[in-house]
Amino acid sequence: MKKIVKKHPLAIRWFHWINFPVIAVMVWSGLLIYWANDVYKVGWGDKTILKFFPDSFYKALHIPFRLAEGMSLHFVFMWFFAINGFLYVLYLAISGEWRLIFPNRKSLKESWQVVLHDLHLRKGMPPQKKYNAAQRIAYTGVIIMGIGSLLTGLSIYKPVQFHTLCAMLGGYEWTRAEHFILTILFTLFFLLHIIQVILAGWNNFRGMVTGFEVVPPPPPPTGGGTMEIISPSNELKTDD
Amino acid sequence: MTDKEKIISEKQLRKKTIISFSVFIVMIAFAIFGWKWLHKQPQENEAPRPLRKALNYNEGLFGKFFSNNHLAKTFPLSAAVKHVRVNGDEGMSADFDASTWKLKVAKTPGDTLFVTLDEIKALPKTEIVFDFKCIEGWSQVTHWGGVKFSDFAQKYGLNEQTKMNYVGLITPDKGYYVGIDMPAIMHPQTLLCYEMNGKPLPMNQGYPLRLIIPVKYGIKHLKRIGSIFFSNERPPDYWYERGYDYYAGL
Numbered sequence: 001m002k003k004i005v006k007k008h009p010l011a012i013r014w015f016h017w018i019n020f021p022v023i024a025v026m027v028w029s030g031l032l033i034y035w036a037n038d039v040y041k042v043g044w045g046d047k048t049i050l051k052f053f054p055d056s057f058y059k060a061l062h063i064p065f066r067l068a069e070g071m072s073l074h075f076v077f078m079w080f081f082a083i084n085g086f087l088y089v090l091y092l093a094i095s096g097e098w099r100l101i102f103p104n105r106k107s108l109k110e111s112w113q114v115v116l117h118d119l120h121l122r123k124g125m126p127p128q129k130k131y132n133a134a135q136r137i138a139y140t141g142v143i144i145m146g147i148g149s150l151l152t153g154l155s156i157y158k159p160v161q162f163h164t165l166c167a168m169l170g171g172y173e174w175t176r177a178e179h180f181i182l183t184i185l186f187t188l189f190f191l192l193h194i195i196q197v198i199l200a201g202w203n204n205f206r207g208m209v210t211g212f213e214v215v216p217p218p219p220p221p222t223g224g225g226t227m228e229i230i231s232p233s234n235e236l237k238t239d240d
Numbered sequence: 241m242t243d244k245e246k247i248i249s250e251k252q253l254r255k256k257t258i259i260s261f262s263v264f265i266v267m268i269a270f271a272i273f274g275w276k277w278l279h280k281q282p283q284e285n286e287a288p289r290p291l292r293k294a295l296n297y298n299e300g301l302f303g304k305f306f307s308n309n310h311l312a313k314t315f316p317l318s319a320a321v322k323h324v325r326v327n328g329d330e331g332m333s334a335d336f337d338a339s340t341w342k343l344k345v346a347k348t349p350g351d352t353l354f355v356t357l358d359e360i361k362a363l364p365k366t367e368i369v370f371d372f373k374c375i376e377g378w379s380q381v382t383h384w385g386g387v388k389f390s391d392f393a394q395k396y397g398l399n400e401q402t403k404m405n406y407v408g409l410i411t412p413d414k415g416y417y418v419g420i421d422m423p424a425i426m427h428p429q430t431l432l433c434y435e436m437n438g439k440p441l442p443m444n445q446g447y448p449l450r451l452i453i454p455v456k457y458g459i460k461h462l463k464r465i466g467s468i469f470f471s472n473e474r475p476p477d478y479w480y481e482r483g484y485d486y487y488a489g490l
Binding site for chain 2: 001002003004005006017021033034036037039067068069071072073075076079158159160161162163167171172173176206209210211212214215
């Protein structure tokens with residue numbers, strides 16, 4: 001017999017798995033667009049440490065001369081991104097799930113402990129509900145990034161019609177750079193997310209598809225163990 | 241135990257997992273199939289038809305935000321660059337004879353207006369310094385002078401024509417052509433432009449007369465206007481035929 005616990009509501013699983021290919025198309029079509037004016041780099045003066053992006057990168061992915069294709073994909077899939085994201089945020093607000101995702105008073109301090117734990121520098125995790133403190137900060141951050149991509153995107157898409165927004169974000173050229181930086185952050189988030197999901201293992205991954213997680217049986221008492229056992233079973237109590 | 245928890249057998253666990261993953265895999269298959277389907281659709285002006293339809297929908301929607309009160313940001317004269325980027329020479333064939341040039345305006349079939357550069361220069365002059373935006377993604381603050389298209393239309397009695405949906409502009413050699421929706425061409429910042437940085441347009445910037453239309457990407461700022469006509473249907477558009485959005489509005 002196995003004890004299972006509901007973890008991710010159906011709605012959140014749908015939002016999550018729709019978002020994944022949609023963002024992939026947005027990043028890909030964004031690359032096709034960016035190539036036509038690929039001015040960003042990391043460096044100073046004449047010194048370039050990292051050019052976005054090297055020619056070999058474009059060549060390998062067959063990116064050059066596909067601006068029109070990139071724009072048509074970008075300005076169609078933006079709707080799926082916006083609508084899915086909007087419904088997701090709306091769901092978080094109405095269902096109360098936001099309480100499990102948004103950071104709380106303890107999150108900043110605890111997230112550091114989580115990072116130390118993940119780097120094997122600390123034993124045991126602070127007690128948590130559905131998400132640990134580092135996850136709360138990362139997932140909330142990525143929601144804010146999504147809103148940022150939407151707003152910067154809209155203001156470089158129609159800078160005259162939404163001139164106030166564009167001006168608030170620093171003007172046309174700055175806003176384009178911000179939109180680009182957000183995309184880089186999205187891909188970095190994606191890489192870290194994949195690594196963490198692999199490390200977390202099958203039970204966790206299955207949870208994002210099936211919605212439930214198997215609760216590991218409590219280890220036999222060994223006496224003197226200092227490990228805090230975290231059970232997600234009390235996840236929906238929202239007393240903090 | 242809370243209502244979130246359940247005790248189930250190994251067999252039930254396996255069954256639940258298999259059902260969920262089956263749905264998951266079917267959805268992945270749908271996504272892949274959908275992507276392939278999209279790219280197999282017949283092309284409409286070099287874009288798959290569903291994308292083209294969506295772009296046209298975007299035009300309708302964002303066209304609603306369009307207003308003559310929404311002006312492209314303007315800059316002080318000092319912000320304008322001295323070296324204005326030259327991008328594209330389609331429709332700029334070398335055998336052009338500027339001395340015989342006249343702007344051709346097709347009012348109705350059989351009623352064509354010919355306007356000289358001096359006549360255009362005699363109209364009230366408007367100058368603008370704005371951030372010219374190329375569809376490639378770069379932009380440049382530049383300084384232009386000319387007559388507002390709306391002033392020109394009023395002066396030459398094009399009231400009936402400007403009630404139509406579109407304007408078409410063509411270079412003298414017919415090598416480059418754009419179609420523009422009427423609200424955009426009648427926008428107060430849209431110029432029939434004959435000056436750049438206070439001097440007559442250089443040849444490579446479209447001497448004697450070009451379009452400056454700050455509410456559109458650079459692809460619509462046709463250089464060296466040969467003729468203008470009016471239509472309720474979309475006039476041919478060079479980059480539209482090559483996969484770009486027809487509207488190209490900012």
